[in-house]
Amino acid sequence: MIENLIIYFLIPFIKIGAIVLILSGAIAYLTLLERKLIAHIQVRLGPMRVGWHGLLQPIADGLKFVLKEDIVPSKADALIFTLAPMISLIPAFVVFSVVPFGPPGMFEGLLRGILSRFLESASVERIVSNPIASGGFVTDINIAVLFVLSVSSVGILGVILGGWASNSKYPLLGALRSSAQMVSYEVAMGFAIISVLLYAGSLSLVEIVQQQQAGGWWYFFIQPVAFFLLLVCGMAETNRLPFDLPEAETELVGGFHTEYSGFRFSLFFLAEYANMITVSALAVTLFWGGWLPPFPNVPWLGFLGIIPPVAWFLIKVFLILYLFIWVRGTLPRFRFDQLMNYGWKVFLPIALGHVILYAAILAI
Amino acid sequence: MSKEDKTQPPSESGGEKSQESDSPESQPSSQAGESQEKKAKSSAKPAEAAKSAKTAKPSSSAAAKEKTDKPPAKPARPAKKKAPTYEDLVDDPLLESLQKKFSEGILSGQSFLDQATYTISLEVLHDVLLHLRDDADSDYDYLIDLTALDYLGDEKRFCVVYHLYSHQKKTLIRLRCAVAEGESVPSATSVWRTADWMEREVFDLFGIDFSGHPDLKRILLPDDWHGYPLRKDYDIKLQDQVWIKEHLQIRKTPE
Amino acid sequence: MNTLEESTVLDTKVLEMNMGPQHPSTHGVLRVKLKLDGEKVVDAECIIGYLHRGIEKISENRSYIECVPYYDRTDYIAAVANVYGFLLGVEKMMGIEVPERGRYIRIMMVEFNRIASHLLWLATHAIDIGAMTVFLYCFREREEILKLFEALFGARLTTHAFRVGGLWKDLPPGFEQAAHKFLDEFPARVDEYEQLLTHNRIWLARTKGIGVISGKEAIQWGLTGPPLRGSGVDYDLRKARPYGGYEEFEFDVPLGENGDTYDRYVARIEEMRQSRLIIQQVLKRLPGGPVRGKAPKIVKPPAGEYYSGTESPRGELGYYIVSDGSAQPFRVKIRPPTFIGLQALRRLVKGHLMADVIAIIGTLDIVLGEVDR
Numbered sequence: 001m002i003e004n005l006i007i008y009f010l011i012p013f014i015k016i017g018a019i020v021l022i023l024s025g026a027i028a029y030l031t032l033l034e035r036k037l038i039a040h041i042q043v044r045l046g047p048m049r050v051g052w053h054g055l056l057q058p059i060a061d062g063l064k065f066v067l068k069e070d071i072v073p074s075k076a077d078a079l080i081f082t083l084a085p086m087i088s089l090i091p092a093f094v095v096f097s098v099v100p101f102g103p104p105g106m107f108e109g110l111l112r113g114i115l116s117r118f119l120e121s122a123s124v125e126r127i128v129s130n131p132i133a134s135g136g137f138v139t140d141i142n143i144a145v146l147f148v149l150s151v152s153s154v155g156i157l158g159v160i161l162g163g164w165a166s167n168s169k170y171p172l173l174g175a176l177r178s179s180a181q182m183v184s185y186e187v188a189m190g191f192a193i194i195s196v197l198l199y200a201g202s203l204s205l206v207e208i209v210q211q212q213q214a215g216g217w218w219y220f221f222i223q224p225v226a227f228f229l230l231l232v233c234g235m236a237e238t239n240r241l242p243f244d245l246p247e248a249e250t251e252l253v254g255g256f257h258t259e260y261s262g263f264r265f266s267l268f269f270l271a272e273y274a275n276m277i278t279v280s281a282l283a284v285t286l287f288w289g290g291w292l293p294p295f296p297n298v299p300w301l302g303f304l305g306i307i308p309p310v311a312w313f314l315i316k317v318f319l320i321l322y323l324f325i326w327v328r329g330t331l332p333r334f335r336f337d338q339l340m341n342y343g344w345k346v347f348l349p350i351a352l353g354h355v356i357l358y359a360a361i362l363a364i
Numbered sequence: 365m366s367k368e369d370k371t372q373p374p375s376e377s378g379g380e381k382s383q384e385s386d387s388p389e390s391q392p393s394s395q396a397g398e399s400q401e402k403k404a405k406s407s408a409k410p411a412e413a414a415k416s417a418k419t420a421k422p423s424s425s426a427a428a429k430e431k432t433d434k435p436p437a438k439p440a441r442p443a444k445k446k447a448p449t450y451e452d453l454v455d456d457p458l459l460e461s462l463q464k465k466f467s468e469g470i471l472s473g474q475s476f477l478d479q480a481t482y483t484i485s486l487e488v489l490h491d492v493l494l495h496l497r498d499d500a501d502s503d504y505d506y507l508i509d510l511t512a513l514d515y516l517g518d519e520k521r522f523c524v525v526y527h528l529y530s531h532q533k534k535t536l537i538r539l540r541c542a543v544a545e546g547e548s549v550p551s552a553t554s555v556w557r558t559a560d561w562m563e564r565e566v567f568d569l570f571g572i573d574f575s576g577h578p579d580l581k582r583i584l585l586p587d588d589w590h591g592y593p594l595r596k597d598y599d600i601k602l603q604d605q606v607w608i609k610e611h612l613q614i615r616k617t618p619e
Numbered sequence: 620m621n622t623l624e625e626s627t628v629l630d631t632k633v634l635e636m637n638m639g640p641q642h643p644s645t646h647g648v649l650r651v652k653l654k655l656d657g658e659k660v661v662d663a664e665c666i667i668g669y670l671h672r673g674i675e676k677i678s679e680n681r682s683y684i685e686c687v688p689y690y691d692r693t694d695y696i697a698a699v700a701n702v703y704g705f706l707l708g709v710e711k712m713m714g715i716e717v718p719e720r721g722r723y724i725r726i727m728m729v730e731f732n733r734i735a736s737h738l739l740w741l742a743t744h745a746i747d748i749g750a751m752t753v754f755l756y757c758f759r760e761r762e763e764i765l766k767l768f769e770a771l772f773g774a775r776l777t778t779h780a781f782r783v784g785g786l787w788k789d790l791p792p793g794f795e796q797a798a799h800k801f802l803d804e805f806p807a808r809v810d811e812y813e814q815l816l817t818h819n820r821i822w823l824a825r826t827k828g829i830g831v832i833s834g835k836e837a838i839q840w841g842l843t844g845p846p847l848r849g850s851g852v853d854y855d856l857r858k859a860r861p862y863g864g865y866e867e868f869e870f871d872v873p874l875g876e877n878g879d880t881y882d883r884y885v886a887r888i889e890e891m892r893q894s895r896l897i898i899q900q901v902l903k904r905l906p907g908g909p910v911r912g913k914a915p916k917i918v919k920p921p922a923g924e925y926y927s928g929t930e931s932p933r934g935e936l937g938y939y940i941v942s943d944g945s946a947q948p949f950r951v952k953i954r955p956p957t958f959i960g961l962q963a964l965r966r967l968v969k970g971h972l973m974a975d976v977i978a979i980i981g982t983l984d985i986v987l988g989e990v991d992r
Binding site for chain 3: 447448449450476477479481505506507508509511513514525527531534536538556557558560561562565569582583584585586593594598600
């Protein structure tokens with residue numbers, strides 16, 4: 001009884017709490033990272049005033065958001081207007097429940113050390129041997145990939161509702177754009193992931209990483225095209241430049257969040273960056289071997305194992321985030337119809353062809 | 365015939381104009397404000413200068429200032445260089461062809477500082493513009509500018525000024541057309557699209573009506589503004605008090 | 620989303636949208652009333668005048684010398700070029716000769732101003748289309764030019780650059796070296812922008828075939844400057860009606876072919892390079908002597924009228940000066956290139972998407988201070 005309580009309640013609760021806290025911090029500092037990186041790309045310094053090299057800037061920003069006046073436009077639909085940012089933010093966090101940060105059994109030693117003080121060894125072993133308790137993830141479900149896709153698309157609902165509820169023209173156009181964008185890029189993204197699933201033969205993200213370990217190759221080296229598809233579609237999904245049309249500030253003022261301010265705006269803001277991290281984590285898990293070091297089975301590269309798996313995971317996520325930011329500093333913005341054209345006429349056929357090609361190869 | 369016509373409208377040339385435009389200012393009208401008086405005060409000197417310009421007598425010029433520079437505010441005295449004057453165009457093919465076609469409609473052709481000015485009567489204005497654009501010999505395909513001048517006190521108070529340019533011949537000409545208050549000028553929008561906003565601007569700031577303009581309304585000032593600011597009887601400090609009170613909530617503005 | 624054919628099935632309504640006067644990319648207080656079908660522009664009406672200060676009326680109540688600073692404030696991005704046009708007219712009417720050194724320095728500063736203005740245009744045009752980095756790169760170079768302005772004129776933006784008869788004072792020590800340094804570095808910097816934009820597929824997709832206007836039509840609409848030359852019409856006042864001594868310098872007038880946003884972009888980029896060549900020629904031949912000719916303390920042009928047209932960075936900037944022989948102009952009519960060019964917006968955006976409106980406003984390179992005066 002107490003073991004089940006610990007396995008299914010206490011430990012996940014602690015893990016979820018840790019993830020929410022760490023993720024919030026990560027998002028806050030991701031904004032700083034982005035500002036700093038873009039600043040250096042553009043030959044300037046970025047935030048320098050708050051803390052050493054602006055290190056406390058995210059905290060100042062957060063405070064500012066919270067302390068600002070909370071404005072609901074008089075003609076807006078107040079209920080949906082309030083709900084929309086939450087609908088946008090929550091799925092972005094929920095997705096992380098299935099993303100593996102480390103291998104199964106990652107917390108074995110730690111758990112054993114702590115629990116053996118309170119419980120007898122048999123029940124300690126029972127707890128420790130349970131993958132949910134000791135693994136480097138909140139939970140491992142066998143439809144994890146589907147879960148990620150479905151939950152993350154709920155998030156865009158928040159954008160649409162926010163744009164609609166504002167009762168203003170610019171947000172409405174932003175919302176329209178984002179719904180169209182979501183539909184067209186979700187499909188291509190799904191197909192890009194399917195080719196991985198075909199290869200791995202599992203929908204569980206943990207399993208997929210383990211397959212990459214067994215194969216000795218990250219899937220990136222096997223299916224680079226699918227990776228780039230996922231990356232581009234990911235940029236589109238997260239409304240990043242060159243696909244930031246729903247919030248294109250030079251056209252739609254602020255897009256769907258034109259009417260939002262203060263805390264509510266900050267929720268949208270957090271959601272965008274959380275989504276960036278989600279997509280990066282997904283790409284790392286599917287293509288860059290999750291927590292694995294490069295070429296995990298090559299013996300003379302064994303020294304890379306010194307770096308703990310979680311660190312590998314974080315490094316890789318950081319690299320992809322860096323790519324996101326780098327692209328933002330370089331490219332102009334697509335036009336709306338061009339975006340749709342690329343989605344339906346370029347990415348979808350490529351993704352489809354890619355799936356068929358790999359299916360054929362695997363069948364032979 | 366045409367020669368007499370030409371002799372008549374020197375009233376259009378620079379020298380007399382200023383005199384005439386100055387004359388009403390000396391009798392301060394009720395509407396005329398400070399600026400008018402200021403101008404009127406200084407009108408004695410400019411009138412002289414204007415006259416001197418007309419008679420091609422040397423007036424203020426660069427070389428003259430050499431000595432007079434040190435004692436300040438001394439009026440310009442003898443000069444080596446002649447001040448530019450209006451000269452009648454001689455052997456000007458465009459003037460001749462225009463006069464042939466429109467005979468009495470073309471009142472004069474003059475040049476000032478090598479810029480040809482043709483004075484045209486309002487009746488033939490639109491035809492002249494069309495002719496200038498379409499005729500292969502002139503081919504003035506580009507309307508540089510369209511504006512108006514206000515010679516307050518003249519019989520025909522306003523003067524609409526067109527600057528035309530021919531990309532083919534690379535020449536610039538100026539057309540002037542005197543318009544009385546209340547008269548409407550045929551719109552040039554059908555000749556050059558670009559005349560659209562220019563005419564709206566003239567309408568906005570001078571209150572000259574352009575007949576045939578597709579959308580003649582105020583452009584720079586608010587739609588419900590009263591008065592035409594670039595008219596000479598509109599003082600620089602004069603404002604539409606009602607408008608300001610209503611829209612800007614400023615209770616007191618300088619009189 | 621933006622198909623007109625489907626409209627028979629479901630009843631659709633034209634969406635009327637106000638772009639501006641407070642909008643991030645209308646370059647000031649321009650208000651465009653858009654009629655949208657989905658995102659397709661059916662009609663666009665410009666509403667201007669939010670920045671109207673009545674500069675022409677003020678001019679009639681000031682002396683000629685007092686007028687000059689006001690023209691700084693019409694097109695504040697190209698203040699030097701604006702003052703230049705007016706002073707050329709006044710000097711021509713009064714027959715004032717500007718000494719050679721003064722003339723050369725004026726041309727140099729106007730060309731510097733042209734580069735600075737085009738840099739600002741490129742910066743804002745690029746950021747409107749989403750290329751954020753070019754924006755800051757351009758400002759980096761513009762800063763160097765503004766420093767030169769500050770060294771010579773004592774001000775960076777509204778410079779009150781020239782005086783009747785020449786310049787206020789001679790070049791400060793070190794100016795030429797700083798100018799040379801800037802000019803030596805500049806081509807590499809322009810290459811940098813081009814690297815980011817000219818062959819960028821997204822940039823091409825956003826600018827090619829957008830806002831196309833033929834040369835003949837551009838003349839009809841009164842477009843001048845780069846928007847006209849982008850359509851292939853060779854009309855640059857520095858060549859067509861040389862003024863102020865431009866005929867002494869060698870430079871090319873870059874022309875476009877298709878008359879689209881991309882061609883106008885290329886034309887302006889090339890113009891910056893040509894301006895650099897002009898400045899280099901000026902610096903090479905810069906004669907000694909005074910920078911200011913003999914000009915009277917009280918400027919009183921003889922009664923008459925003169926149209927002084929110059930090529931400002933934005934197009935043909937004309938000053939129609941009418942004098943009645945007094946110390947105050949009877950009338951000064953400014954022919955602002957962008958006021959007249961902005962009319963064409965309606966024609967250019969029709970049938971394009973909303974995002975293209977931004978690109979087209981950018982390509983016309985408007986300055987609202989000049990549009991509204």
